[in-house]
Amino acid sequence: MARRGAGVAGPHGDDFSFVSPAVKYVLFFFNMLFWMISMVMVAVGVYARLLKHAEAAMACLAVDPAVLLVVVGVLTFLITFCGCVGSLRENICLLQAFSVCLTVVFLLQLAAGVLGFVFSDKARGKVSEFINGAIVHYRDDLDLQNLIDFGQKEFSCCGGVSYKDWSQNMYFNCTATNPSRERCSVPFSCCLQDDRQAVINTMCGRGMQAMSYLEASAFIYTNGCIDKLVNWIHSNLFLLGGVALGLAIPQLVGILLAQILINQIRDQVKLQLYNQQHRADPWY
Helix, strand or coil: CCCCCCCEECCEECCCCCCCHHHHHHHHHHHHHHHHHHHHHHHHHHHHHHCCCHHHHHHCHHHCHHHHHHHHHHHHHHHHHHHHHHHHHCCHHHHHHHHHHHHHHHHHHHHHHHHHHHCHHHHHHHHHHHHHHHHHCCCCCHHHHHHHHHHHHHHCCCCCCEHHHHHHCCCCCCCCCCCCCCCCCCCHHHECCCCCCCCCCCCCCCCHHHCCHHHHCCCECCECHHHHHHHHHHHCHHHHHHHHHHHHHHHHHHHHHHHHHHHHHHHHHHHHHHHHHHCCCCCC
């Protein structure tokens, strides 16, 4: 809000403002930063989505990383837009919308963490469903394929529960009626890694599902990724707690700054109304 010209009115001069420029512009640049990040997220997500074939775009919508990136980017864009414009224009409605949305997001994240900890068995079941769905659509989506390959190589695992889970995929299905050349195979990311190998053998998983666990373990990782993921989470609780805290602090700071600015704007409005009411009073 613009300050008035010189003159004294009541306990404060007309040039006095309750609104702190520090709070106002810190909140503005805070939102501007995440606003720009959200636009980059949306642009990257849309670009990745447009590069895919139409049939692949509909095959695995629920687990498509590009779609998730666009959704998160759009939500972040809308929330930070309210905070950015609201702080710059000192608009109480936009600031309240920003504060409420950020509070809801924070509470949802908190609830998800608590529910995931309390109902760990059900959370494990959801993770299993996600991984099995990703296995089914492995060849349908290049981003999903790269994500699965990265996870299997990083966690030294193969499939959900075991390497035989890859039989759920129509290309790797190990039934006699499957005409695919990849029948009974597993992705190359399941293969034991050899640092001395200069060129990756993408056919190293051929026919592995037809082997027993003992035979296949000489060539590929036979343990599933679900147990590996659970063990990694248990051994990195402090790291995950730090990440959660790192996500929570900016949200709490944004909520706090927004509430401070809202209260300052309301005090400024009251001051201006007070000055207007008493300006015509000859004894004021």
